[in-house]
Amino acid sequence: MPKNTSLYRQDTEWNQLWNEAQQHDAAIALWRLPNSETRSLLIDTQGGHATDSLDLQSFEPGFMAAPFFGNPYFLKAEYLFVSELPSVHVSVKEVFSIKTGSPKKENFLYWVNASIQEIKASNFQKVVLSRTDEEALGADYSTLYFFESLCQVYPNAFVSAFYIPSLQQTWVCATPEVLVSLNHEGIFKTISLAGTQPVSTNVGQVTIPHEARWSQKEIEEQAFVSRYIIECFKKIRLREYIENGPKTIQAGNLLHLKTEYVVDTKALNFPQLPGIMLSLLHPTSAVCGTPKEAAIDWIKQAEAYDREFYSGYLGPVNLNDEIYLFVNLRTVKITKDTNGYLATYYAGCGITEDSDPEKEWEETEMKCHTLQRILSVNQ
16 A cells, blocks of 8 residues: 555645656656545656556556557655645636747648548548647746646546656646546446537637537537447447437536546446456547558648657556546647756647648647646746
8 A cells, every 4th residue: 555545644745746756767647536625646656557457347546548559657656645625826818819820730731631632531530640749948947837727727627747767758648538447346447538619719709618610520529439438348249338418518628528437337347347448448539540450541641740749548447446548639748958948749630531720720829728727927
């Protein structure tokens, strides 16, 4: 069991914990579950390790972070600090109005157009393309401050930051997408999340989630993900599940379509379900495409960079007999060199036959804007 599992440290300087852990080459993870006030900080003094196992039941309490391609890293909860108070106190300004440049737009539009032609040629049905933006940060950048700002802006999301010393990288995210979860009552959940539109328009008109209208392209995009999940259930002959949705949800300044799938693992005597579904689901149609193999081949050709942890998954495992793994979206990688800190933002969009390349570019812009704005007001 981790040390200090039940210790509530409301007076702890978490900035100091974070910095000292990095100085001693320890792995660190910090997170807040959706709609929760609890912050958790985990330290693994051994630096974490890569694993090829997805038998989640066999893991000690800890934190898992997996890349888009490759084996996940596991951080053992050697030390665990929990607080009902913010890790640091912040004051967040309006974050939904920023507009940034688009130096990579021409290349991105080329590959969206090429993807549409591939779909029309029946080489695949859907593919998710992504891109990056980079920005130099000030010397006073603080991961804890950034994390807490995201907690305020994204109350309904899983907000997390983690650092792995062997990679010399910090990743921070605010993701709305559950990949697999299992609560202490044995209730398993996964979701289908796709389709994107802004909460507010350029003229300030706000869309209430239940009044949102979706295009056929967005409805079909989300349906691809739902069908993919159901196909995974069929592979393991699981028929006893509840399907809720689709319905519109809000995540920060964006709206999405969501369908939830629920299974009672205790009633079915199926405690292995989270690990089995994890191996079947990742990467889902929501971050890859349909069919999976053809979409992955196209992504490797179209994207001239390594996604690393973007569109992988992350979250706490076997703490309080629960598992919460989320798709790593709305994410930024922070690296440090002799010139200071560099932020790399990641954003993607689902391409179907009905995609409009300009709108797909705008979707990636919207997904980057909030993270960019939060970091800019914190500098």
